[in-house]
Amino acid sequence: MIYPHNFEQKIGFDQIRQLLKGKCLSTLGEERVDEMTFSDNYDEINQRLEQVVEFVRITQEEEDFPAQYFFDVRPSLKRIRVEGMYMDEQELFDLRRSLETIRDIVRFLQQSDEEEETENSPYPALRELAGDILVFPQLIARIDSILDKFGKIKDNASAELLRIRRELSATTGSISRSLNSILRAAQSEGYVDKDVTPTMRDGRLVIPVAPGMKRKIRGIVHDESATGKTVFIEPAEVVEANNRIRELEGEERREIIRILTEFSATVRPQVPALLSSYEFLAEIDFIRAKALFGIDIKGLKPSFENKQIVDWFQAVHPLLQMSLAKHDKKVVPLDIILTRDKRILLISGPNAGGKSVCLKTVGLLQYMLQCGMLVSMHERSHAGIFSHIFIDIGDEQSIEDDLSTYSSHLTNMKMMLKSCNGESLILIDEFGGGTEPQIGGAIAEAVLKRFNLKGTFGVITTHYQNLKHFAEDHEGVVNGAMLYDRHEMRALFQLQIGNPGSSFAVEIARKIGLPEEVIADASEIVGSEYIQSDKYLQDIVRDKRYWETKRQNIRKREKQMEDTIARYEQEIQELERSRKEILKKAKEEAERLLQESNAKIENTIRTIKEAQAEKERTRTARQELTDFKQQVENLEKAALEEKIARKMEKLREKQERKKDKKAKQANTPETPVAPKVRPIEAGDYVRIKGQTSVGQVMEISGKNAVVMFGLMKTNVKADRLERTDAPRAAPLSSKATFVSSETQDRMYEKKLNFKQDIDVRGMRGDEAIQAVTYFIDDAILVGVSRVRILHGTGTGILRTLIRQYLATVPGVAHFQDEHVQFGGAGITVVDLK
Incomplete structure (x- = not known):
């Protein structure tokens, strides 16, 4: 129940109706907009909402939904229910095209009749709406036998019509030849200008002639120009032929009416079923208008x-x-x-x-x-x-x-x-x-x-x-x-x-x-107690706004902290992966250098033998080369250790700065203790001033110190060194468990905009795998249970690569070819855990 009678006007819903009408494709949908009413039936409302939600998906994701030829031919269908009435050519053409639209829509929504496919239909509510709607393929074929692609009656619509039009064409050609012959003779005699051609007046072919020459050509004057400078004469030789054309045109029209009347008689028993199908087309137009309006206002189903x-x-x-x-x-x-x-x-x-x-x-x-x-x-x-x-x-x-x-x-x-x-x-x-x-x-x-x-x-x-x-x-x-x-x-x-x-x-x-005195008088009249209570109320509202703003700022800071922690954790993980990768490459490079060194050693020994050198000299050369090999290996390893140590130290410094900042925010500053200055001794951990690599002092010799950086010993001036802390292992990463509402909002927005299909056709193999990887990750993140990957058939290489990848993803429960009517082997359907 809605009260009062002008309820829609009061809330502005009458304007909504007008906007919806503007999005309809025909009067079919506009009538449904006018008939739209308030309902208090939960199942009915829920079904209507689901239909609109599915059509929004169709609008945003599908490109081949039939949205042409929404013609309202119901008045014509209702008229031919009277015996002897018929549909004209244009009405028949509109019927044919709109029936084709109904057929294509039903085919789009009912892509399979198999029970299991029905349960997994992407648009179940619209599919149910299509239900048992008839599509009249035989009627469409019958109209195609009568009309051409431009909506005109075909010559072979009947044997009689074919005969009439052939005779009409022959007669018209004969008249044209006769007129041209008469015209050329008149032009040669000077009765008619050289650039004059036959023209049509009142459905008859005539020759334009100057008024002064009209008696030179025997025939009937049919018309004259508005200026009176030209008269149109039908030569006597073609009068009979023109009369015959008139007769044939009458016969043609009567035969067309007979064909249309005969067709309408065959349609008459099917009118109720046709009207039912057009009610379905009206409903689709109505749902489409609501979906487009919903997109415009960023609407959704809560x-x-x-x-x-x-x-x-x-x-x-x-x-x-x-x-x-x-x-x-x-x-x-x-x-x-x-x-x-x-x-x-x-x-x-x-x-x-x-x-x-x-x-x-x-x-x-x-x-x-x-x-x-x-x-x-x-x-x-x-x-x-x-x-x-x-x-x-x-x-x-x-x-x-x-x-x-x-x-x-x-x-x-x-x-x-x-x-x-x-x-x-x-x-x-x-x-x-x-x-x-x-x-x-x-x-x-x-x-x-x-x-x-x-x-x-x-x-x-x-x-x-x-x-x-x-x-x-x-x-x-x-x-x-x-x-x-x-x-x-x-x-x-x-x-x-x-x-x-x-x-x-x-x-x-x-x-x-x-005026202030007026305000003062009013305040006195109402009483100070009322004024104070109103002021207190304003203060309460103000304070509530202040603390609400504070709360929002705290949530924002917490979100920034989450992001920072997550970024540091990611950097640590990346650094660890980078370290392993660098070590792996270094080992490979070292192996290559060792192989080259071995080759050099063998070549040296062979040279010594060929020179017949002494055994002691040979042994000395081999030892020198062995020392060279060890030195190369130590240098490579030390350089790598130093590079990794520098990166780890930078990351530790960032984390220390972050901890100091958090400590200041918690109002618990620590009082720094000034370190005691003492000379560098053996066993101290030091680093070269301006550098980040940490080493340990092995021994002190005057102003010089021997420092072990990783596996490499280095002589350094003592005054170039500064004492530092012993190297520490990277702190264990900790996961942030607090999820702010802003993060939740982003997830909701991501889920709202997520599309369940991806098209990788035309991509190279690595591009396609990368796109599918991101797509599957997003699908698992937003909680989608099923997605579709459109890769095409082609040579099948892209399909094989994608499926090989899917078999390695833990979140993928099952994948298979799409049903043959939905794309077959060109589409892979993926069920997610």
């Missing part, structure tokens, strides 16, 4: 529950959103919650602060949802279903009914009290307004009490203090405030639930420039 609940995040009024978008402005989103414990939200705050917009947003989005439309709010939102929606907003004065504004409000209150229950949603703007404040507030409080006792859900705006106190004292009613910046004197259009709002009457009066 978590829809078969109970009374409003738990919305970032809800946006779609009409206001589109209006502000034209001026590059954005709507402030609305967060609102109504549950069994807090059913009625009482919103207060300054005028022009957004209270009415908030109320209309709730009414419009709930109404759109129960009409089967997507709504503009966050994916995390939860929405329920109401059997009645009542609204009281605006001035309802009526001279005819002798109703004042307040009388109309009371009439609405009476209707609401009579009809509302625990499944109703009431929306009241300026509750109790329109009359003397004290009695108006008292009546409003009494009515609000009855609403609460009946368990009704609602959103109510008011300025009355007694209603705010009522909300604080009674369970089921909760206060809410539209925020206002007292310093900048501007509305923030943000709803905050939990505290009542101030009207900021004194502040707004000062901003407008009302």
Whole structure:
């Protein structure tokens, strides 16, 4: 039940209907938009929403959905139900093309009749809608035998029509030859200009002649030009032939009518089934319009529950959103919650602060949802279903009914009290307004009490203090405030639930420039107690905003800390992998150098033997080369150790700086202890000033020191060294377990934008594997159970590479070819764990 009769106009839904009509392809869909109604049947609404959600996916992911030739031929079909009536060529052409569209849509949605494929259909709700819709392939074939591709009757539509058109063509050719002969003779005699050609007048071929020469050519004058300088003569020789053409054209028209009448007679028994198929086409047009509108407003289907609940995040009024978008402005989103414990939200705050917009947003989005439309709010939102929606907003004065504004409000209150229950949603703007404040507030409080006792859900705006106190004292009613910046004197259009709002009457009066003595008198009249309570209320709202901002900043810092920790962990892992890779390459390079060294050794020995040198000299040469080999190996290893140590030291310094920063933030600074200066001794760990590599002093010899850097000893001046800590192992990485709501929001957005298909056709093997790797990782991350990889058939190499990769992924449960009607071996369907 919807109340009052102009409910849609009050919330702006009439504009939504017009926008939907603009997205329809034909009058078929426009009629469905006009017929769209509010429903309180959960299963029906859920099915409508699923249909729109699936069509949004089709619009965004499919390129071959049939969206042409949405013609409404229902009037023609209904007309031919009368015996003897027929469809003309254009109507028949529209019937043929629209039937083809219906056939293609049903084929698209019903891609398989097998039971197992039905269960895994990508568009189950739309597939069910297609159901048993007939597609009339024989009728399409019959029309194709009558019409050509341009929608004209074919010559061979019947044997009689073929004979008539052949005779018509021959007769026309004969007349043309005769006229050309007569025209050439007249031109040679000078009766007609050289550039004149035969023309058509009243369906007859004639020759243009100057008025002075019209008696030179024997025939019938049919017409003359507007200026009178040309007359059109039909020569006597072709009069009979032109008459024959007229007769043949009449015969042709009668034969075409006979063909169309005969065809219409065969269609007549199928008219009811055809009309049913066109109702399906109308429904598809309607669903398509809702899907396109949903895309425009960034709409979605929230978590829809078969109970009374409003738990919305970032809800946006779609009409206001589109209006502000034209001026590059954005709507402030609305967060609102109504549950069994807090059913009625009482919103207060300054005028022009957004209270009415908030109320209309709730009414419009709930109404759109129960009409089967997507709504503009966050994916995390939860929405329920109401059997009645009542609204009281605006001035309802009526001279005819002798109703004042307040009388109309009371009439609405009476209707609401009579009809509302625990499944109703009431929306009241300026509750109790329109009359003397004290009695108006008292009546409003009494009515609000009855609403609460009946368990009704609602959103109510008011300025009355007694209603705010009522909300604080009674369970089921909760206060809410539209925020206002007292310093900048501007509305923030943000709803905050939990505290009542101030009207900021004194502040707004000062901003407008009302004399200060007037404000002082008003404050004295209302009393200092009221002014102070209003001021305290403003302070509470201000403080709440301050701490809310602090809380958001803390969450933001926590998110930055998470990112920093994760980045450091990744760097440590990368460094460890890099270290292993460097060692591996170094070993390979060292092996190569050793092999070269061995070759050099053998070559030296062979040279010595050939020179018949002494055995002692040979032994000395071999020892020298062995020492050379060991030295090369030590140098390579030392260089690698030093390089790795430098990287590890940089990473440790970063972590130390981070720890120092965290210690300062925790207000627990440590008092540094100045180290005692003592000379460098053997066993100390040192590094060269300006360098990061750490070594150990082996011995001190005067001003020189022998330092072991890794496996390499080095003589260094002692004054070039500085003492440092012993090398430490890299700290164990720790995983961040806190996940902020901002991270969750990103995950929701990623899940919302994730597409379950990827096309890697045309890519090289390594490119395709990389793309599939990222795609499978994202699919597992957002929790998708099934994805499709489009790689084509070709030589099958790409398919083999992808499947070899999939077999190594732990998160892949199963993969197989797509069904033959969906793409067969050209597509791999992957089921994820």
